[in-house]
Each structure stands twice: as C-alpha cells, then as structure tokens.
Amino acid sequence: MIEVLTPLRTIEIERARMPEARAILPDGDTCVVIDDYGRFFTVSLSTGDVVRVRSRSAGSLGSVAPDGRLMATSARAFGQYHVQIWDLARWTVTMELPGHAHPIQAVSAAGRIVVTAAADGTRVWDLDDGSCRFTLPGTEEVLWVAVSPDQRHVATMSWDRSVVLWDPCTGAPIRTLRAADPRVPPLRSPANDNGIWIRTVLMDSVRGRLLVADGQLCAGDLNGQRPLTSWGAIPWSPWAAWVPEKDILHTCLAALNPVDGIVAVDYGGRAYLLDQGGQPLAVMGPEPGPGQVPVRTMTFAPNGRLVCSRAGTFAPVEVWPAVSELMG
Incomplete structure (x- = not known):
C-alpha cells in the first residue's frame, strides 16, 4: 500500500465558510464548491483559480448530469423546500421542483431523474416536464438516496440502516438489501451531533454493485444475489474509531471512481483508496491523532485524482494524486 502524506495542491477559497467540494465537471478541471452561506464557487484544480458564481440558498447537491450541463441542489424559500436545476453553461436556474414541506435531507x-428525500417522503422527479412521478411508499425516514448512472435503480437508506432498492419507472420496491437494525438509535439529521456525521450510498451500474458507508463499508449486488456484507480491509487505528466526547463513527464518507471502480473511504481523516475487491491500494493524509480533522466531502476527478474538503471553517480544497500516478 502506497502512503501519501501531503496533497498535490491545496486551494484556499477566500471568505468561504465551511467550503465543500461537491462535484467535478466533465472538463476534468472545474470543481463546484458550496459554502455554508449557500454560495457557489468554481475552482480550477490545475491552476487554483477561484471564481464566485452565484449566491443562493443551497443545501444538498445532486449529481451532475452525464453530459455536464445540469446540476440539482436543494433550497428553501418562503417556508417551502424545493430543488433547483442549474444550467452549468450559464449558471442559471432553469427549473424548480417544489413540493416538500420539510427540509430536504438528500438529493x-x-x-x-432526480430523487429527493425529506420527512414527508422520498420523491422521484422527471426533468422532461418537471413533474413528480410518485412518492416512494413508506420512505418518510429516508436520509440518504442514490440513483444509478444508468437510471435503472434508486437506492434509499433510512436512519435504521435499512437499504431498499426501487424501480424509478414504477415506484415499486425491487428488494430489501438490508433490513432495519433495531440497535441503531434515531438520528435527527445526517449531521446529528450525537450520532453518525454522514452516511454514503454509492451505485455502480458498470459493475452491478451498491456500496454503503455507515460506520463500516458494505457492498452488495444490484441483482440481489449477494446481500450487503462488510467490505474492505482498512488497518484499524485507535484514533480513528471515535472522536473524543462525541459518539461519532468514521468510515461513513465514501466516493466512487466510475472509470476504474476504485473507492475512496475516509477513516480518521485519512482517505483510503480501495480496489474492486476492497483491498487498500493507497492512503492519503497523515497518521490519525489528536486534533485530526475528518474529511467533509470527497469526489473523484475524471483523471482519477481525489478532491477533498475538510470540516474546517476556512479549510482549503485538497487535490490528491490518482492511483495511476502513484503506480508509475
């Protein structure tokens, strides 16, 4: 396993409070960053140039469409919660999907296809006409959602760790990949101070698998032949297991590189890169220890480089090398 202690580049975003690197555009160089004030920034990963684009009340960010033209973000206005669809060529809102009376937890x-999760249900939207296809039944406690890149599956995960696969064309459940765990206490939100910071659901259509990071990393097949089971072999560290005075589990944040199937997982503020079998290839960041700041967001650039932001008020965006660069 290759160890990398410092990133290739750190990019400071002036006056951006709690910046989060959320998505990389298809040009492979432009990173979309959102801060706590709902402001958008675009960052050049090669030059470090930063441009403030718009000020909007942005919350959860949906995936950038495969052609790189559209992006979905959640927002609030006049007591209602809705989703804005952005045209990335002009940085304008081209469509709004209204309807939730509660905060949108995930997009x-x-x-x-756009999927939104809130306390009044998980909804599947059609961007062709801006309509809600349906509300998935019994999904009022869903906090994490994912749409497969081929648009054939929707996965939901609730606070009780149950994971269900849905048909986005009919709204019917296909199968339950993991039943509810009665030992898990209720969580108020994905950023609950008394529980898990964040959980991740990843869909890999090319390899027919689904990955869940919620304290441990689990993987299963989209066809249901292999249930969700513990996956990966990250070396255990006493500093990474718990945060002092807070019952917060790590291994809850993950990202997938769809090109080669490599998965990145945060563990104690270090990003482990795992191969398709869950074995570590490389680790990014210093050894865990007192004061180590966990990774807040992570995403892969098309060239395989990992882009991270940490849970600091004015933390920089970090660019880490790709496995192909490390392997020579």
Missing part, C-alpha cells in the same frame, strides 16, 4: 440525480 441524487442521473440523466433526467
């Missing part, structure tokens, strides 16, 4: 998008 995921692929192609012409």
Whole structure:
C-alpha cells in the first residue's frame, strides 16, 4: 500500500465558510464548491483559480448530469423546500421542483431523474416536464438516496440502516438489501451531533454493485444475489474509531471512481483508496491523532485524482494524486 502524506495542491477559497467540494465537471478541471452561506464557487484544480458564481440558498447537491450541463441542489424559500436545476453553461436556474414541506435531507440525480428525500417522503422527479412521478411508499425516514448512472435503480437508506432498492419507472420496491437494525438509535439529521456525521450510498451500474458507508463499508449486488456484507480491509487505528466526547463513527464518507471502480473511504481523516475487491491500494493524509480533522466531502476527478474538503471553517480544497500516478 502506497502512503501519501501531503496533497498535490491545496486551494484556499477566500471568505468561504465551511467550503465543500461537491462535484467535478466533465472538463476534468472545474470543481463546484458550496459554502455554508449557500454560495457557489468554481475552482480550477490545475491552476487554483477561484471564481464566485452565484449566491443562493443551497443545501444538498445532486449529481451532475452525464453530459455536464445540469446540476440539482436543494433550497428553501418562503417556508417551502424545493430543488433547483442549474444550467452549468450559464449558471442559471432553469427549473424548480417544489413540493416538500420539510427540509430536504438528500438529493441524487442521473440523466433526467432526480430523487429527493425529506420527512414527508422520498420523491422521484422527471426533468422532461418537471413533474413528480410518485412518492416512494413508506420512505418518510429516508436520509440518504442514490440513483444509478444508468437510471435503472434508486437506492434509499433510512436512519435504521435499512437499504431498499426501487424501480424509478414504477415506484415499486425491487428488494430489501438490508433490513432495519433495531440497535441503531434515531438520528435527527445526517449531521446529528450525537450520532453518525454522514452516511454514503454509492451505485455502480458498470459493475452491478451498491456500496454503503455507515460506520463500516458494505457492498452488495444490484441483482440481489449477494446481500450487503462488510467490505474492505482498512488497518484499524485507535484514533480513528471515535472522536473524543462525541459518539461519532468514521468510515461513513465514501466516493466512487466510475472509470476504474476504485473507492475512496475516509477513516480518521485519512482517505483510503480501495480496489474492486476492497483491498487498500493507497492512503492519503497523515497518521490519525489528536486534533485530526475528518474529511467533509470527497469526489473523484475524471483523471482519477481525489478532491477533498475538510470540516474546517476556512479549510482549503485538497487535490490528491490518482492511483495511476502513484503506480508509475
């Protein structure tokens, strides 16, 4: 396993409070960053140039469409919660999907499908006409969603760790990949101070698998032949398991490189890169220890480089090398 202690580049975003690197555009160089004030920035990963684009009340960010033209973000206005669809060429809102009376906990998008999760249900939207196809039944406690890149599956995960696969064309459940765990206490939100910071659901259509990071990393097949089971072999560290005075589990944040199937997982503020079998290839960042700041967001650039932001008020965006660069 290759160890990398410092990133290739750190990019400071002036006056951006709690910046989060959320997505890389298809040009491979432009990173979309959102801060706590709902402001958008675009960052050049090669030059470090930063441009403030718009000021909007942005929350959860959905996937950038495969053609790189559209992006979905959640927002609030006049007591209602809705999703804005952005045209990335002009940085304008081209469509708004209204309807939620509660905060939107998660957004995921692929192609012409957007899925939103809130306390009044998980909804599947059609961008062709801006309509809600349906509300998935019994999904009032869903906090994490994912749409597969081929638009054939929707996955939901609730606070009780249950994971269900849905048909986005009919709204019917296909199968339950993991049943509810009665030992898990209720969580108020994905950023609950008394529980898990964040959980991740990843869909890999090319390899027919689904990955879940919620304290441990689990993987299963989209066809249901292999249930969700513990996956990966990250070396255990006493500093990474718990945060002092807070019952916060790590291994909850993950990202997938769809090109080669490599998965990145945060563990104690270090990003482990795992191969398709879950074995570590490389680790990015210093050894865990007192004061180590966990990774807040992570995403892969098309060239395989990992882009991270940490949970600091004015933390920089970090660019880490790709496995192909490390392997020579």
